[in-house]
Amino acid sequence: MRRLFLALPVMLAALWLMVLPVPAVAQGFTALARVMPQDSRLTVDGRGGVQLDLRLSQGVPYRIFTLDAPRRLVLDFQEVDWTGLSAQDFLATSRVRNIRFGGYVPGWSRMVLELAEPMEVAAASMTIDTVSAAAALTVQLVPTDAEAFATAAGAPRDARLDLPPPTVLQDRPPRDPEAPLVVMLDPGHGGLDPGAETDGGVMEKELMLDFAYDLGERLVRSGAFEVLLTREGDYFVSLERRIAMAHQQGADLFLSLHADSVSEGMAHGTVVYTLSKEASDVASVKLAERHDRADLLSGSDLSNVDDEVTDVLLDLARQETHPRSTALAQSVIEALMEQGGPVNRRPLRSAGFSVLKSADIPSILIELGFMSSPRDLENLTNPAWRNKAAQAILQGLLDWREEDTARRALVRQ
Numbered sequence: 192m193r194r195l196f197l198a199l200p201v202m203l204a205a206l207w208l209m210v211l212p213v214p215a216v217a218q219g220f221t222a223l224a225r226v227m228p229q230d231s232r233l234t235v236d237g238r239g240g241v242q243l244d245l246r247l248s249q250g251v252p253y254r255i256f257t258l259d260a261p262r263r264l265v266l267d268f269q270e271v272d273w274t275g276l277s278a279q280d281f282l283a284t285s286r287v288r289n290i291r292f293g294g295y296v297p298g299w300s301r302m303v304l305e306l307a308e309p310m311e312v313a314a315a316s317m318t319i320d321t322v323s324a325a326a327a328l329t330v331q332l333v334p335t336d337a338e339a340f341a342t343a344a345g346a347p348r349d350a351r352l353d354l355p356p357p358t359v360l361q362d363r364p365p366r367d368p369e370a371p372l373v374v375m376l377d378p379g380h381g382g383l384d385p386g387a388e389t390d391g392g393v394m395e396k397e398l399m400l401d402f403a404y405d406l407g408e409r410l411v412r413s414g415a416f417e418v419l420l421t422r423e424g425d426y427f428v429s430l431e432r433r434i435a436m437a438h439q440q441g442a443d444l445f446l447s448l449h450a451d452s453v454s455e456g457m458a459h460g461t462v463v464y465t466l467s468k469e470a471s472d473v474a475s476v477k478l479a480e481r482h483d484r485a486d487l488l489s490g491s492d493l494s495n496v497d498d499e500v501t502d503v504l505l506d507l508a509r510q511e512t513h514p515r516s517t518a519l520a521q522s523v524i525e526a527l528m529e530q531g532g533p534v535n536r537r538p539l540r541s542a543g544f545s546v547l548k549s550a551d552i553p554s555i556l557i558e559l560g561f562m563s564s565p566r567d568l569e570n571l572t573n574p575a576w577r578n579k580a581a582q583a584i585l586q587g588l589l590d591w592r593e594e595d596t597a598r599r600a601l602v603r604q
């Protein structure tokens with residue numbers, strides 16, 4: 192064993208990005224580091240702290256930092272294959288509430304520990320076995336107080352892992368009314384955030400990515416739309432980043448694609464959501480919270496949210512955009528009903544979804560069906576049904592476009 196990294200002084204640094212020398216040993220058929228679950232664990236140490244031991248098939252660059260509210264420890268790795276690691280087996284202490292791992296951005300993987308109490312990194316080291324090239328990462332967390340935790344918390348910026356900061360509310364040149372509208376399709380979840388999941392292993396993040404591609408193709412073929420995607424593979428994109436992409440790329444419309452799951456009741460059928468401060472019902476509040484929470488637990492840093500001044504401007508812009516979003520939602524629901532649905536008993540709802548907060552882009556969130564309903568799940572996984580649903584959404588967008596153009600022409604007179 193060769194010790195490459197000794198324990199580091201921690202107080203100062205929220206970030207260590209360590210580039211390891213390429214081991215001279217052959218690494219098999221893939222350059223991807225694999226986790227070795229049997230040698231990886233999270234344990235309590237005698238001094239009230241927690242020790243994380245993570246064994247990988249080879250060394251990779253990594254970084255560690257903490258985030259507050261809720262308190263989390265985040266580890267980023269150049270890509271790691273997590274196959275075989277079970278969160279339940281791994282998590283052997285109540286000092287860590289929750290653990291998530293998976294793809295982050297292309298080429299990078301992330302592990303997030305939700306801490307039950309404030310703890311700081313006392314030491315972190317990775318050692319590489321010279322014979323097998325396997326890497327052992329050890330991280331020691333020790334108790335600290337809430338204030339010290341909050342001061343040290345924050346995501347370091349790194350061009351390889353972050354998009355440039357979002358630009359807000361730039362003036363847009365008037366668009367040629369005949370030109371295709373730019374639609375940002377937003378397949379929900381991704382990477383370490385799987386979204387809803389059935390016992391049979393069907394994952395919302397996969398269903399929605401497939402559906403986004405089908406729908407996108409249909410929209411483009413109609414000639415009336417250009418299509419962009421907030422993610423094109425199985426990786427994590429924060430809610431804030433999804434909105435920023437829509438702005439940066441000049442989207443005219445934002446469609447977030449999801450499939451809900453409920454543990455109680457027999458809910459089924461498509462529901463289309465618009466943004467509202469007051470949710471239309473308790474289930475909508477819970478759904479919006481689940482989505483925002485999944486984002487938080489995947490390591491989003493919300494420490495730089497809009498200050499109050501920009502909030503006022505944003506609210507004004509939202510007042511103009513909101514009726515257009517509602518009309519869009521109604522148009523999509525009508526088209527889905529015409530095509531045979533099924534749509535939910537209350538198909539139009541509203542809630543405080545973060546991903547719908549673009550002030551100047553009409554935005555809706557489509558819960559295509561409930562994965563908890565056997566009938567909906569069958570539909571969601573059936574190519575014929577999905578084709579019909581995509582066709583209906585296209586029709587809804589075409590109808591809306593026509594009405595919206597007419598309505599805006601009236602407003603301008």
Ligand SMILES: [Zn+2]
Nearest residue numbers: 379386449450
């Ligand atoms: Zn979802």
